[in-house]
Amino acid sequence: MPSGTTEKKGSITIDQERCKGCLFCVEFCPKKSISLSSKLNMKGYFVAEFAPGACTACATCAVVCPEVAIEVYKA
Amino acid sequence: MNGNSACAEAAVLAGCTCYFGYPITPQNELGEYMARRLCDVEGAVFIQSESEIAAINMVLGASVAGARAMTSSSSPGISLKQEGISYLAADELPGVIVNMSRGGPGMGNISPAQSDYLQATRGGGHGDYRTIVLAPSSVQEIADLMPVAFDLADEYRNPVVVLGDGMLGQMMEPVSFDAIGPPKEFVKDYILTGAEGRPSRMVRSLLFDVKEEEEHNWKLFRKFQRMEQNEVRFETELGDDAEMIVVAYGTAARIARGAIKRLRQENLKVGLIRPITLWPFPKKAILEAARKVSEFFVFEMNAGQMLEDVLLSLEGQGHVHFYGRPGGVIPTPVELYRIISRHYHQSLKGKKG
């Protein structure tokens, strides 16, 4: 019986030049895998960044992202 | 047939399959004729729209979808259409707009007038553009010019205005449509049909980049230059020995003919230049005439609009007289004959005396 090790099932890429730091993905990710970084893109927005490990590829982030900046991958 | 009905019939024979309009006197018969007539045409569309504004926008939609579309109205309704006409010109879309003009400004009256000349010939809406303006002066000529209007609209991808008036719209005269052949075919590689099997197209006139907008304007300008070179239409009557030339169009030209007949009976040598395109205006013809003639008499049913174009055309030469009655008044040939006669005697006989 598996004792609780979590397999990495999902991953996302964020097109940081499209990102406008709107925080929707940060707010709505059920696994809290996305946060606002202190990195600025060319337009001057702080961009979202993804922390792998807990992602389940539910694609909620991609569904809410206004800029269509997120692509989602599943193992 | 009355002019309104003849206009509609000729349009249908010229391949118009879409009519959108709103009732307004004195052109209601045009829409009513279309309502019945388009039932006989496969795939044709008639909509009595909720306003003149809606109508011109329906024309734009039908035009971008590839159909020959038209609308008609009278002066106040034509004012409402100006934004739409500007968009047609900006989008480089064909469309025909018929104005059976009436007394104005404001509500005015339903009597014929020629007070929309400047509106028609200076674009009318916002922006740097022009529309070809055709000015028939008989029911037959309305029928003859409708196919021309549609062809020019398609050829240049620009709206064309047919400028009549309440008298032309309402009068009944014999008319033949025999000269109207099958509609000319034009390749339309700019229309929206759904992007099946080709790259998607966008039709729009918003150009934020001012350099792009300027270049678009110059592109349209070059088109208007070609129209000025190729599409001037006018008629000259009794011009060979004339010592005074009357310049008049539409209904005013008919009245002028009646006046000139009487003047000629008294040996006053008066001729007529009748512009058929008000834009492009027959500038060269008038300037040409000024080589032999020094007296020009502008007669129109308004307070002085085509007068400006005659003055511009003459470039300061000659002497320009004017008689106009705005407000829907229809001057009589006798009235005009008396006025012209007085001017003629003062300018010409006086010099010889």
Next chain:
Amino acid sequence: MKKVYSRPRLLKEAHFHYCPGCGHSIVTRLIAEVVDEMEMAGKAICVAPAGCGMLVYNYFDFDTLESAHGRGAAVATGIKRVRPQNLVFSYQGDGDLAAIGTAESFHAANRGELISIIFVNNGVYGMTGGQMAPTTLLDQVTTTSPLGRTSVKEGHPVRMCEVLAVLPGTSYLERVAVNKPSAILRAKKAIAKAFEHQLKGTGFSMVEILSPCPTNWKMGTIDACRWIDEVMTKEFPLGVVKEAAC
């Protein structure tokens, strides 16, 4: 790893011009997804408005036309009457549809024109800087209702779905929102439904989409999403307002 979510095929590469957290962005994407999933890319013709949504022609990779402000329903009527086999829809904001375009919207609906309208309702005039819209809420502060909208001076907000539902020519009217994941998925289904109604010829269809405008509401992006749930939907309830058999 296999890709399970990618950029819709029918969106061009251009970056969106919309503000951060703007609902238009999501609606634009949903339309691109729906048109693709319904395999209508070769048949779709979109009429774009004046307003924040006016640049959709830069984003959609299918035939698009810019209409004068408010005239989208009339222009779409002209197109659809000439090309009844195409999927013709107009994309309009609250000023476009319910202020300057009221007559055109109302009468296209009344005639039962077989067009669909995607109506983005964000309660303000966005592009011009946040003036009052027909859908602005009572007491809502905008640049032209600086003391808050009052019924006495400015009238009540207009519920366009309900207004048009009275007309027999309308067959499908639903109000949705794009302020959270579940709502966005519902909005996508509604857009597809509207197009289905058009293709089946049941009548005029419209999807009203409550959309956040953080910039002109002067709120943070997440607060704007919450405001839709907590305040806006009280005036503009979500749900199907009218649906004929399809």
